[in-house]
Structure formats: C-alpha cells, structure tokens
Amino acid sequence: MEDEMKKMERFDSDSAASLLKELRGTFASGKTKSYEWRVQQLKNMIKMIDDNERAIMEALQQDLAKPRFESFVSEISLTKAACNHALKELKHWMKPEKAKTAITTFPSSAEIVSEPFGIVLIISAWNYPFLLSLDPVVGAIAAGNSVVLKPSEISPATSSLLAKLLEDYLDSSAVRVVEGAVAETTALLEQKWDKILYTGNGKVGRIVMAAAAKHLTPVILELGGKSPVVVDSNVNLKVSARRIAAGKWGCNNGQACIAPDYIITTKAYAPTLIDGLKNILEEFFGKDPLESKDLSRIVNSNHFSRLAKLLDEDKVSGKIVHGGQRDETRLMIAPTILLDVPEDSLIMNEEIFGPLLPIITVDKVEDSFDIIKSRSKPLAAYLFTSSKKLEKEFVENISAGGMLINDTVVHLTNPSLPFGGVGESGIGSYHGKFSFDAFSHKKAVLYRSLYGDAPVRYPPYTPGKLRILRAILDGSIIGAILALIGFGKKKLE
Amino acid sequence: MALAELGLGPLGDSLEELRWTFESGKTRSISWRKAQLQALLNFLRDNEEQILEAIHEDVGKHRVEAFRDEVGVLIKSLTHNLDCLEKWVAPKKTKLPLAFFPATAELLPEPLGLVIIFSSWNFPMSLALEPLIGAISAGNTAVIKPSEISPTCSSFLATVIPRYLDNKAIKVIEGGAAIAAQLLEEKWDKIFFTGSPRVGRIVMSAAAKHLTPVTLELGGKCPVVLDTRFSSSEMEVVVKRIAWGKWGLCNGQSCIGVDYVLVEEKSAFTLIGLLKKAINKFYGKNTKECNDYVRIINEHHFERLHKLIRDPEVANSIVHGGSVDKEKLFIEPTILLNPPLESEIMTEEIFGPFLPIITLKNIQQSAGFIKSRPKPLALYVFTKDETLKKLMISQTSSGSITFNDVAFQFLSDSLPFGGVGQSGMGRYHGKFSFDEFTHEKAVLRRTLLLDLEPRYPPWNDFKLKFIRLLYKYDYFGLLLLLLGLKR
Numbered sequence: 009m010e011d012e013m014k015k016m017e018r019f020d021s022d023s024a025a026s027l028l029k030e031l032r033g034t035f036a037s038g039k040t041k042s043y044e045w046r047v048q049q050l051k052n053m054i055k056m057i058d059d060n061e062r063a064i065m066e067a068l069q070q071d072l073a074k075p076r077f078e079s080f081v082s083e084i085s086l087t088k089a090a091c092n093h094a095l096k097e098l099k100h101w102m103k104p105e106k107a108k109t110a111i112t113t114f115p116s117s118a119e120i121v122s123e124p125f126g127i128v129l130i131i132s133a134w135n136y137p138f139l140l141s142l143d144p145v146v147g148a149i150a151a152g153n154s155v156v157l158k159p160s161e162i163s164p165a166t167s168s169l170l171a172k173l174l175e176d177y178l179d180s181s182a183v184r185v186v187e188g189a190v191a192e193t194t195a196l197l198e199q200k201w202d203k204i205l206y207t208g209n210g211k212v213g214r215i216v217m218a219a220a221a222k223h224l225t226p227v228i229l230e231l232g233g234k235s236p237v238v239v240d241s242n243v244n245l246k247v248s249a250r251r252i253a254a255g256k257w258g259c260n261n262g263q264a265c266i267a268p269d270y271i272i273t274t275k276a277y278a279p280t281l282i283d284g285l286k287n288i289l290e291e292f293f294g295k296d297p298l299e300s301k302d303l304s305r306i307v308n309s310n311h312f313s314r315l316a317k318l319l320d321e322d323k324v325s326g327k328i329v330h331g332g333q334r335d336e337t338r339l340m341i342a343p344t345i346l347l348d349v350p351e352d353s354l355i356m357n358e359e360i361f362g363p364l365l366p367i368i369t370v371d372k373v374e375d376s377f378d379i380i381k382s383r384s385k386p387l388a389a390y391l392f393t394s395s396k397k398l399e400k401e402f403v404e405n406i407s408a409g410g411m412l413i414n415d416t417v418v419h420l421t422n423p424s425l426p427f428g429g430v431g432e433s434g435i436g437s438y439h440g441k442f443s444f445d446a447f448s449h450k451k452a453v454l455y456r457s458l459y460g461d462a463p464v465r466y467p468p469y470t471p472g473k474l475r476i477l478r479a480i481l482d483g484s485i486i487g488a489i490l491a492l493i494g495f496g497k498k499k500l501e
Numbered sequence: 502m503a504l505a506e507l508g509l510g511p512l513g514d515s516l517e518e519l520r521w522t523f524e525s526g527k528t529r530s531i532s533w534r535k536a537q538l539q540a541l542l543n544f545l546r547d548n549e550e551q552i553l554e555a556i557h558e559d560v561g562k563h564r565v566e567a568f569r570d571e572v573g574v575l576i577k578s579l580t581h582n583l584d585c586l587e588k589w590v591a592p593k594k595t596k597l598p599l600a601f602f603p604a605t606a607e608l609l610p611e612p613l614g615l616v617i618i619f620s621s622w623n624f625p626m627s628l629a630l631e632p633l634i635g636a637i638s639a640g641n642t643a644v645i646k647p648s649e650i651s652p653t654c655s656s657f658l659a660t661v662i663p664r665y666l667d668n669k670a671i672k673v674i675e676g677g678a679a680i681a682a683q684l685l686e687e688k689w690d691k692i693f694f695t696g697s698p699r700v701g702r703i704v705m706s707a708a709a710k711h712l713t714p715v716t717l718e719l720g721g722k723c724p725v726v727l728d729t730r731f732s733s734s735e736m737e738v739v740v741k742r743i744a745w746g747k748w749g750l751c752n753g754q755s756c757i758g759v760d761y762v763l764v765e766e767k768s769a770f771t772l773i774g775l776l777k778k779a780i781n782k783f784y785g786k787n788t789k790e791c792n793d794y795v796r797i798i799n800e801h802h803f804e805r806l807h808k809l810i811r812d813p814e815v816a817n818s819i820v821h822g823g824s825v826d827k828e829k830l831f832i833e834p835t836i837l838l839n840p841p842l843e844s845e846i847m848t849e850e851i852f853g854p855f856l857p858i859i860t861l862k863n864i865q866q867s868a869g870f871i872k873s874r875p876k877p878l879a880l881y882v883f884t885k886d887e888t889l890k891k892l893m894i895s896q897t898s899s900g901s902i903t904f905n906d907v908a909f910q911f912l913s914d915s916l917p918f919g920g921v922g923q924s925g926m927g928r929y930h931g932k933f934s935f936d937e938f939t940h941e942k943a944v945l946r947r948t949l950l951l952d953l954e955p956r957y958p959p960w961n962d963f964k965l966k967f968i969r970l971l972y973k974y975d976y977f978g979l980l981l982l983l984l985g986l987k988r
Contacts, residue, residue: 080965081972106686108824123898188917221705247949403609407942415945422596422598424596425608466741468785469563477569481577
C-alpha cells in the first residue's frame with residue numbers, strides 16, 4: 009500500500025504528459041488570454057505575498073539563513089514590484105503596436121499583435137528561490153500564458169511553500185508547481201513546451217536547450233559567469249568598498265549570479281583597497297562575521313565542500329589576506345579576500361558563487377580589459393572610476409549581459425533595463441516589459457486592400473513589369489508612375 | 502578545434518581569421534559597416550544580369566520573378582539599412598525611477614561576434630544575403646553557407662562576394678551536409694538558419710552545446726482562409742492573388758507560399774473555376790512550355806512530390822492538372838478537392854504546385870481547423886467581415902497573418918518576419934534583422950558622490966522601513982521617516 013502511494017506521488021513522464029494535456033485544455037479555452045484573468049492572477053500574487061511575508065522569510069531563513077532584511081529587499085519586494093509594474097502597464101503592453109507601411113506594400117496598414125506562446129515552463133534556482141521563481145511567472149502570466157514552475161530542490165522549504173501558496177492563491181487550472189529534482193525535471197523537459205525559461209548554470213543550461221531543441225521550443229537561459237569588478241585608484245574608497253562589499257557579501261554571501269566574482273586593480277592600489285574592504289566588512293558584520301546575523305550561510309554541504317576546495321588549493325591557500333574562517337557544522341564561511349591568486353587556479357576558472365573575493369593586480373588599470381576579454385562574457389561587469397575616458401573604453405570594449413559603473417548589482421532592480429546574459433552567461437532577457445515580450449509571440453498583421461491590384465506582380469512577366477517593380481522596390485513613387493506610363497530607364501530587355 | 506582536428510586546416514584558419522578580425526574592432530565602426538553595405542549594393546547592381554541568370558539556372562525562375570523576390574528586395578533592404586544605421590547603432594537612453602538618482606541608464610547595442618548563416622535553395626540569393634545585411638549592420642563578422650542544392654548561386658556567391666566585401670570579415674563557405682555538420686561543431690556567437698523543421702532541430706541541438714542563440718526560419722503549411730462574401734469582380738482579384746501565392750512564388754516552393762485553401766462547401770466549384778482561369782491567364786494553356794513557370798528544383802523533390810499524388814485516394818481528388826514530366830522536372834499546376842486529411846499531402850508541408858482545397862460547412866470553422874495543427878509561418882485570410890478578421894487574429898497563432906493578399910508581409914521593413922512553434926523562432930527584416938544579430942547591453946552609470954546608508958548591513962528595522970518605502974517610490978513617506986515622523 010505504501011509503495012503504491014509512493015508510486016502515485018512520483019512525478020514521471022506520464023504525469024508530465026497528462027499535466028500538459030490538462031494545461032493545453034485550459035489554454036485552448038482562451039481563459040488565460042483575457043486581461044481580467046491576468047490582472048486577477050497578479051493581484052492575487054500580491055495578496056499572497058502580503059498575507060504570507062513572515063512564512064516566506066522563514067522559508068528563506070531555513071533554506072539559506074538569509075537575513076530578514078535581505079529576504080525583504082532582494083526577494084519579496086522585487087517580486088511585488090514586478091507584479092505592480094505589470095499591473096500598471098499591462099493594458100498598454102497588450103495593445104497592438106502600429107507598424108509603418110511603405111510604398112512596397114501600398115495600399116496597406118500593419119500592426120504587431122502580442123500573443124501568448126501557450127504553456128511555459130519555468131525552472132528556477134536556489135539562491136533567490138522566491139524571486140527567481142515568481143519574477144518569470146509574473147511575466148508569463150502577464151503575457152497570457154499558462155505556467156508550470158519547477159522550483160529548485162536545493163531550497164526545499166521555499167519550494168514547498170511556493171507549491172502550497174500558488175495552489176491556494178492562483179488559478180491552478182492554468183498555473184502549477186511541480187516539485188522535485190533531476191528525475192522530475194527530466195520528465196518535464198521531455199514534453200513539448202511553448203517556451204522555457206531556465207535560471208542556473210551553463211552545464212544544465214545546455215541540457216535544457218538540447219531538450220528544447222527536440223521540440224523547437226524557444227528558450228531563455230539566465231546563466232552566470234565570473235562578473236569582474238575593475239577598480240581604478242581615483243575613486244572614493246569608502247563608497248566603492250561599501251558598494252563592492254554589499255554586492256558581494258550582502259547578496260546571499262556571494263551566492264548570486266551578478267555578485268562581484270573577482271576584482272582587478274593596480275598593484276599600487278591593491279593594499280588601499282584591501283584595507284578599505286576590511287574596514288567595511290567589520291562595519292557590516294562585526295569582528296566575528298561567523299556570528300553575524302546579517303550573513304547568509306552556504307546553501308548546502310556540497311557547495312561548502314566546493315568552496316573549501318577552492319580555498320585549500322595549494323597555490324591559493326597562501327594568498328588569503330583576510331577572512332578564511334569556516335564552520336562546517338553551520339555551513340558558514342566568512343567573507344574572505346585573496347590577493348594575486350594564479351590565473352590558472354581553480355578559483356579563477358569557475359564561477360565562485362560564494363564569499364571568496366580574489367583580487368588580481370595589474371600594472372595599469374587598462375590592462376584589466378584584456379584579462380576580462382580573455383574569458384567568457386559575464387552576466388555583469390563592474391567598473392569603479394572617476395575617469396570618463398576609462399568608463400567609455402570599458403563600456404565600448406567589454407561585452408557583458410549588463411554593466412554598472414560605480415556600483416554593483418542594483419541594475420537588476422530597474423524594470424526598464426533588460427536583465428540577461430550573452431554568450432556563456434545566457435540567452436534572452438527579462439524584467440519589466442522585457443518579461444512581457446519574452447513570453448509573447450509578436451505576430452505581424454498586414455491588412456491589404458483589394459483595390460489597386462497591380463498587374464505587375466503577376467505572370468506573364470514582361471520587361472515593362474520589371475521596370476515598374478524596380479521603381480517600386482527602389483521606393484521611388486515617381487519612378488513607378490513613369491514606368492507605369494511607359495517611361496523610365498531601360499535596364500533589362 | 503574540430504575542423505583542425507579533421508585536418509581541414511584552411512577551414513579552421515578561416516574561422517581564426519574571422520575571430521581575429523572581430524577582436525580587432527574593425528567591424529564595429531559605422532563607416533566599415535556602411536562601406537560593406539554599399540559594397541553589397543554594388544555587387545547586386547554590377548552583377549544583376551549574372552545573378553538573375555544564376556537563379557534561373559538553379560531554380561528555373563523567370564528573371565522578373567527573381568528580381569521581384571530576390572534582387573529587388575535586397576536592394577530595398579540595403580537602402581533601408583544605409584538610411585537607418587546611425588539611428589539603430591546609437592545607445593537608447595532609458596528612464597530611471599527617482600530612487601536611483603543620481604544615475605543614467607541606457608541600452609547599448611553591440612555585435613555578438615562571429616555569426617553563421619545557413620541559407621536555403623529556393624531563394625538562393627536573398628536567403629543568404631538578407632540575413633547577412635543584418636549581421637553586417639549589427640557589426641559582426643560572418644560566414645555564409647549557401648545551399649548546395651542551388652550550386653550555381655552558391656559558387657557565384659563564393660567567387661564574387663570576395664571581390665566586393667571585406668574577406669577578412671565575411672566569408673562564403675560552400676559545401677553539403679558534411680561541411681554543414683563540421684561547421685555546426687564550431688562555437689558561433691549566433692546561428693541563423695533557414696530551412697526545414699527537421700534540420701532546424703539538428704541545428705538547435707548543435708547550438709545547445711555552445712549555448713549559441715539561434716534564429717530558425719522554418720516552414721509549415723500556410724493556409725488560406727477564403728470567405729467568399731465578395732462581389733464577382735472582387736472574387737477574381739482574390740483568386741488571382743491566391744493562385745499567385747501558390748504558383749507565382751517559386752512554384753509552391755516557398756515557405757510563405759500558399760499551401761492549402763479552406764473554403765465553404767458551396768463555393769468550392771466557383772473557386773476551382775476561377776483558379777483555372779487564373780492559371781490560364783498566368784501561364785497559358787501549355788504550362789510546360791511557359792518560361793514564366795518554375796520547375797521543381799531537383800529529382801529528389803520531384804519524387805517526393807510525385808509520391809504525394811500517387812496515393813490513390815489523393816489522386817482521386819484531383820480536379821485539375823496532375824501531369825508530370827520527370828525529365829523536365831515539370832509538375833503541372835494541380836488542384837485537389839478534399840484529399841483525405843490524414844494523407845501526407847495534408848500532413849506535410851507540400852512545397853510544390855499542388856493546391857488542396859478543403860471545404861467546411863461554414864468559414865468560422867477554419868479557426869478550429871488551423872488551431873489543431875502546427876502553427877504556420879503565415880496565415881492568409883480573405884474576407885471583408887471585420888468580425889471574422891478579429892476572430893482569426895485572436896483564435897489562431899502563426900508567424901504572421903495577412904488579410905486579403907498573400908506574401909506581402911515579406912516586403913515590409915517594419916513587420917517582423919519569423920515563425921512561432923514549429924514554424925520557427927526569432928525574426929528579421931528591417932530593424933529586426935539588426936536586432937537579431939545584436940546584444941542589447943544594459944549600462945547603468947552611478948556616481949560615487951551620493952550614497953544611501955540604509956542599503957548596507959548591519960540591518961535594522963529603520964533600514965527595513967526605509968527600503969520598504971523606497972521600493973514603493975513613496976518619497977513623502979521616506980521624508981517623514983528620515984525626519985523621525987513615521988512609525
């Protein structure tokens with residue numbers, strides 16, 4: 009009996025197929041396309057968040073030891089802001105966009121209509137398990153799709169809270185949560201989705217895209233990379249150090265895709281910068297950071313071991329200039345700064361995703377560009393400088409998903425900037441209207457008149473017709489008229 | 502690198518050279534891009550004769566058709582790009598909420614890097630060069646792999662393009678499936694593919710290994726929905742357009758050509774009569790001898806098409822045409838009335854001169870018919886009924902929908918051209934081409950002069966209240982909080 013129950017609960021290929029069948033039925037009914045339905049879901053989501061703020065923060069505390077403040081600032085309020093923004097703009101976003109018409113299609117009128125793709129799969133990550141699950145869901149719903157959310161099993165408290173809350177507050181005939189790990193995700197990926205958004209790492213990103221390829225499903229991949237910070241010596245040290253430290257250790261203790269991964273600065277400035285960072289760290293987390301309530305822990309023992317390995321590598325362990333304390337039982341690692349680790353060390357060849365901050369030094373700050381360009385394109389790149397010239401060169405020469413000058417991370421909170429990667433850091437983008445667009449098919453609509461049916465387009469083909477076509481395609485009205493009445497250059501006979 | 506391992510030194514070297522050119526920054530300058538676009542324009546104008554001849558040689562298209570659908574369209578696109586490039590390349594400032602003050606934000610378009618364009622045989626020039634225009638405008642280096650099924654055009658491009666364009670940045674690589682497979686092993690920054698859904702899957706799977714973004718311009722069965730509530734003179738124009746949309750666009754071998762027609766039972770015979778009339782008007786009584794009538798591209802496709810009508814139930818539904826001549830790769834314009842819906846002619850993209858007419862009790866049923874099938878690249882609806890128009894837009898999904906004509910959406914520079922679902926992903930034409938080969942980089946600039954304390958640890962309740970208000974953009978509340986007046 010118990011085995012049977014277990015079998016019933018397991019989510020396999022059959023479950024995935026029947027889930028999709030059900031959702032396709034809902035989508036076909038047209039329910040999710042109505043403005044009213046979309047608005048109701050978004051309003052319900054806001055209520056869901058307001059009613060359950062405490063439970064959400066507790067789940068995040070359980071999964072990540074995330075400080076209440078961080079949970080609020082970086083997960084709860086950003087999700088609410090996304091809902092509010094969508095509610096405010098939705099009518100406008102849903103309106104067809106008029107498109108210009110030219111002589112080539114005259115007489116005609118044209119527009120671009122946004123329509124939902126259909127059934128969308130969202131696979132989210134463990135580090136911002138609430139935000140990264142719901143932010144894309146907001147976009148998918150705003151665009152009129154039906155949605156399946158697969159939260160990360162590495163943040164199980166949030167995953168099961170999401171499953172419960174979405175069922176209670178949203179329309180479960182169209183929005184569902186499937187919990188689970190590799191087996192469940194694989195079962196989901198076998199199905200034909202109309203769009204997939206995946207947040208995570210490049211290795212699994214490839215698996216997702218390969219699965220999507222079988223069904224010609226378009227994908228958005230929000231991946232990661234090593235987001236570099238270049239620090240010039242002509243900066244306000246206190247502010248720069250604070251912003252770097254906040255971006256690194258104030259965001260899930262380095263476990264964020266856009267957290268500063270490593271710093272590049274001049275040999276001359278490095279000691280000053282390190283001092284600045286040390287001071288700020290004490291301000292933020294006190295003398296004993298492992299005891300600070302404002303520091304998130306490492307998510308699980310796998311990642312703890314991974315990070316310990318990065319620190320313990322021979323050529324790296326001697327380079328620690330600050331921090332390095334760990335507590336394996338509580339999965340805590342203190343903010344750690346390293347100076348001049350070798351370029352071929354492990355820590356410089358994988359996304360750190362933790363509280364370790366290597367500082368690489370160069371002779372001139374411009375030399376940092378080559379270091380960054382020799383690596384794959386990151387999700388974010390940061391520069392601290394007061395030189396407009398350096399700023400210009402940085403922006404023009406470095407490619408990254410997004411860039412921030414004189415700050416870190418905050419660009420992600422602005423709904424009018426697309427958030428996404430390029431190259432290894434990802435495909436596609438979202439946030440704000442970009443979310444709506446990401447989950448919409450932009451259908452071209454052309455209205456043609458039956459009048460003015462030009463004989464030139466039909467066989468039998470003659471040189472005269474060619475002359476007229478040439479003029480029309482050249483955009484020349486006069487030329488077309490002349491050709492129509494028999495004048496015009498004789499190019500081809 | 503895969504190519505080098507296979508001992509194909511020159512191919513590997515070519516790609517190295519292209520990457521190096523991109524790194525040098527040369528292709529980012531607007532003057533370089535404009536020079537290339539101008540050079541492409543010169544290529545078309547200087548070689549128009551030979552190009553139209555090559556297209557005729559490969560596909561059998563009359564030069565007027567080739568000009569109309571390929572050369573002329575390319576000239577139009579190039580002119581448009583040259584006019585608009587500066588505007589497209591400029592960064593776009595975006596709004597920022599006051600909470601971000603002081604800061605500025607913009608979207609900066611940047612090229613992706615090294616792109617590859619796989620083109621198809623039916624529009625052998627425009628399907629290779631139209632995407633290239635976008636790639637160049639966006640500042641990339643590019644490889645074109647033209648279809649080997651249109652060998653004259655392929656070799657023309659390979660020979661003559663290097664005389665006009667910057668060889669170190671743009672290359673044409675010829676070859677068949679084997680070369681294509683090798684090319685797909687390489688890491689590209691973008692792949693642009695025009696072709697069948699079957700190969701589209703292969704391309705996307707290969708791209709997945711490198712996380713390469715793809716644009717897939719695929720096909721499908723483009724239906725015509727014909728509501729016959731027109732006057733008789735209007736009907737003549739309507740049917741002429743449908744006939745043109747089938748046989749006048751590379752003789753059915755076009756991704757946006759008419760595949761089949763949905764019409765009410767009672768109008769089927771009128772439709773057939775008018776279609777026959779149109780065919781006669783276009784091609785005369787002897788289509789086989791008519792120069793304006795395009796042949797089937799090759800034996801493989803001829804066999805594929807012939808097989809479709811050898812199915813006895815399908816053959817029985819032929820009401821006009823049906824004759825073939827294998828030697829001349831000729832298949833007559835053929836009309837069928839209600840072939841079985843499960844037959845291959847109704848489940849696969851036809852890509853040839855067969856026009857099935859499927860009858861319905863009433864035309865509103867066409868939405869359901871279309872919805873139950875894969876999403877097509879284009880949907881064509883002939884009607885004067887505004888309600889039906891709205892119904893078709895909202896009840897069906899397709900790459901595009903055109904009312905009262907066929908194929909014209911292709912000519913518009915302000916409408917995106919691309920599919921959805923099985924008909925593809927991504928889009929191009931006009932600025933959409935530029936965007937398709939561009940990464941829009943978000944750039945936020947802040948100052949170090951003003952700093953907001955509450956964003957930093959150690960966290961406390963005051964800071965929480967502050968941020969709560971900030972996120973609501975409740976500036977007045979913030980002021981009160983700061984003055985100690987808000988609880």
